[in-house]
Amino acid sequence: MVLEGHGGDVLSADWSPVSGYDCLTDSSDGTLHVWDLRKIRVRTTLPVHTNGIADFRYFDPPNATPLLDVTGKPQPQDWGSWLVSAGFDGKVKLWTADDFILQTELMGHQGRVLCCDVSPRGRFVASSGWDRSVRLHGSEELDIVNDGEIDVKMEDAG
Numbered sequence: 380m381v382l383e384g385h386g387g388d389v390l391s392a393d394w395s396p397v398s399g400y401d402c403l404t405d406s407s408d409g410t411l412h413v414w415d416l417r418k419i420r421v422r423t424t425l426p427v428h429t430n431g432i433a434d435f436r437y438f439d440p441p442n443a444t445p446l447l448d449v450t451g452k453p454q455p456q457d458w459g460s461w462l463v464s465a466g467f468d469g470k471v472k473l474w475t476a477d478d479f480i481l482q483t484e485l486m487g488h489q490g491r492v493l494c495c496d497v498s499p500r501g502r503f504v505a506s507s508g509w510d511r512s513v514r515l516h517g518s519e520e521l522d523i524v525n526d527g528e529i530d531v532k533m534e535d536a537g
Contacts, residue, residue: 396439405432428466435464465492
């Protein structure tokens with residue numbers, strides 16, 4: 380099966396845990412395509428990031444209570460399926476996985492964000508960027524992460 384339709388290089392792909400027959404692909408053109416593999420066609424195209432998408436990850440948890448930070452801003456949570464995307468525009472974005480509505484943007488990188496991942500319980504989102512930093516976004520009930528994020532700076536070994 381060949382899936383054609385992106386205007387740039389396809390950088391990653393993943394199966395949707397929500398439907399079981401959808402496949403998502405992202406591209407350097409900044410779009411995310413949701414493919415219906417039963418019909419072998421694009422179900423929807425989302426303009427997710429400017430300047431391209433480097434990576435995305437799903438989180439498909441069991442039912443649990445959603446988390447909010449002290450200001451009431453939505454946080455990575457154990458409730459509902461969602462996905463996180465990392466873009467060349469320096470942003471990490473959280474989307475609902477069933478209807479692809481933007482929930483929040485996580486900032487902090489200086490330049491391209493190259494990859495992202497979600498912790499097993501969905502309480503943290505990790506991202507790494509072109510600025511040679513790793514950021515941990517989210518919060519725990521015990522407030523382990525001050526101000527919602529930890530900045531880890533990577534140094535050259537040589």
